[in-house]
Amino acid sequence: MIHVFKTSVKSEKQASMVGTFLNILLPYDSWNFDLEDKDRILRVETIDLLPDTVVTILNSQGFECDEL
Template identity: 40%
Template sequence: MIEVFKTNIQNIKEAYFVMSQLLKRFPDYKINFDLEDCDNILRIDGTVVHPQIIVECITALGYECAELT
């Protein structure tokens, strides 16, 4: 299952930080960013992805995140 999120993550340093934090909690996820997209897209691929938990985790790190439907 792939979930897609809009973020306010601006650069690769922030993206790597967020990715590392998410992978600590969800080590089986495949995570990538598309920072060239106007929505600074975050994609997460996993067997079961709970979008609300992802939003909460990223918000706790001080960034904005919203699920794209």
């Protein structure tokens, strides 16, 4: 399943920082940011992750995140 999130991540550096946590949480799943989109989209492809977990991770790092 692919989950799509609107975020406040603005740079590759910030995406990399968040990516460190996502890689720990999602070692076998894939994710990517589209920072050129006005909503700074994060797409996560996973089988068993709850979307609230992604929101919590980004919020704990000081970013806004809402599932679309």
